[in-house]
Amino acid sequence: MPGNLGEHEELNEELPIDVLPVSNGEFIPPPPEREQIQIMALANEYSEDMRRKFGMSRRQFVRTAAAYGLGLAAINQIRDTTWGHFDAKADGTKTTHACDLEFPNAQLNNLPGEFIFDVQSHHVESDGTWRVSNPVMQAFFAGIWSQASPSGGVPGRRDDGSIRGTGAGEIDPIENLSRFHYMKELYLDSSTTMCVLSAVPSDPENQPLPLERAALTVRTVNDLANSKRCVMHAFVMPNRGSLGTTSSSAGRPPVFQQPEFDAMERNAVLYNDILCGWKTYPAWGDVPYASGWYFDDDLGLAFCQHVEYVSKKYGVPPVIATHKGFALPAFDQRAASPRDIGPAARQYPGVRFIVYHSGFDSQATEEAYPGDDKVNSADRSVNALVKSLRENRWDATRFIPDGLAHGNVPNVWAEIGSTWRTLMGKPNSAAHLLGKLITYVGPKRIAWGTDSLWFGSPQSEIVGLRSFQMSDQAKEFYNLPFGLEGDVDDPTRDATDASSYLSPHPHVPGWPTDGRAHPERTIRNGIFGRNAAIAYEVDPDAAFQKLNCDEVQKVRDAYLVNQYTPRNAAPMSSNQVLGPRTAQELINHRAAQPWSP
């Protein structure tokens, strides 16, 4: 561990696990709960104790694996853990033995079987024309994500000589959301192995990441790596030109729907090697608070049909990634309900729906599915997604193979970007989120996404999922005897136990019989990336073979201290959790109509 990190003032001293409310820019962060403040205070106390025992500076210590473990241990101490907890080996440690610094789940290198495929990642084009043509957008980014903010002044130096900017310390704060930081925070400061670079809603002239610039990022990453580590979505707005009407009332397609469909074909040709699907915001329209559309109305069904057409003609995976849940200001928030996923998925079984956020909208807690009678499917909630699937007879319980206990919806993936971050600090809610998604969408249909770069590095979320354990009560309730270690095809078998793979499974074709543990088959590792790999037509094992020796991996290896050991540390990583912390921070900049068309 370098001994002089104390001199590196550009490196913050934040704890790596931060459970305080933070927004991805799509919802108002609630005030911090008393327990959240207690967790951070306890984690701080643990960390100060430990770093003093080892004679380390705070900057050094917060970049160790142990600091992650202590953060999770603090969550365990403060929260009710009836349904789940974190496997935090540093829990209660009071010794000064060197091994106390070990916390294998925090290491940057991938754990056995792990293929982390982040299907919701973002950055902006820091020198794009949008900064001139749409200054309110720049103001929005500066306000919404603290790393892009000059902290109340113009870029430059503070009186004490330090550089302004609360995040990675760029003199131009927007650079902190740039391509360079995208590559650093995701590929070097986290264990992420592959990403989908997704899109935000905007007209082409004001787009903070125009498609050709997104393609430049994807190709830069892949060229540097000499392997395929990045693919991308293209944004489609099938309701463009609806001018505030809804398809159920207009009686005709929106004015620019056909040009949008034509652009899909053009992009399918131009970016055929890296385009992996289409990003939609059904709640986004020409007129604020209006123009929402649904996948089961005329407009949405026409779009689904066109996705199938483009897939067959050009070979682009028939993937629709769609924002469902978090209510964005100026959006037609009613159309952010996942109520249309069930009917559309049933009607278009050949289209793969990636439901961003799983329909979650910053509910205080997540509990067990209460039953169809208690849920309005027009809500913005995980329960609404479940009900939409159930009432359309398209939930996972309808697809349970003979002899097994769990099924999978054929063409719906519940993505947990921002949702996992929001609920990770509440183990009971986290357990119910995963439990009901496994039950009603399927163990092979939960997809990993993080909304990074908006939050900075996703490593704390990765460490959280690596360490999360369902309680015995949760395992029994959701019929998951081995929790997230259960085999993704048959969760009643332990994928980490070699004895599970001694003889053929009577109901699972291709069941390994080599008498070895298969960590790549755990539900946990399915969530981390292998599930989404199915939707995006990626072979994780073939990809991983290339990744292991690619150039990005070499850079990351060189970046680590104690690599491949439980004492892994990334001395130059940026721990800061980014995003607006209060309603006022969000409102101040939303007032500038940041997402204006």
Next chain:
Amino acid sequence: MNIKKAILLIAAVGVAGVAGIPTAQANGTTYRAPYQAGPSGGTAGDGGLERTHSSVDPATGTVSVFQASVVPGPVGCAATGPMAYLQVQHPINGDEDKVLIAYDDATLSQYSWLKVNVYAPVDGETIAIGSFAQRGQKVAEDGNIVVALDDVALEPGSTMTINFGIEVGSACPNVDGGTVKFPTVAVN
């Protein structure tokens, strides 16, 4: 009441389909109000920035659901909207393949849905076997809903639950909702 009068009354009920009594017909059973109250819920509307109202009148077969929130943006915006359903419990004979529901005077905003969900026990578990959702807008519209039931092995003697009503989406701002009257529910 003597036996003759009782027989006449039952006959009259059968012919007229008077409230609460299902009318058995050659090709099915028709129910008329009063129905049972079904599931309802959503935001209470008494503490937040939005105001909600949901009510069912089983006696007349009327459902009314509204939500209004006048503050734009997500500040205090509930993620849940109101819903209300009426309900019919139908004894299964095993031959049912569809549910037909008539509605009168349906007035719905664009973010309200006429909803029908049909549940029945199959292999020991109560599951949805049919559903219908139709988005507004509607203005004083009369019509019929046909819900084709899934081809599943219904268990004669068990009970089919038919929920019919309105669900409303939530947003800030919004003024959404609707009202509708259901004169008949037929199971064929």
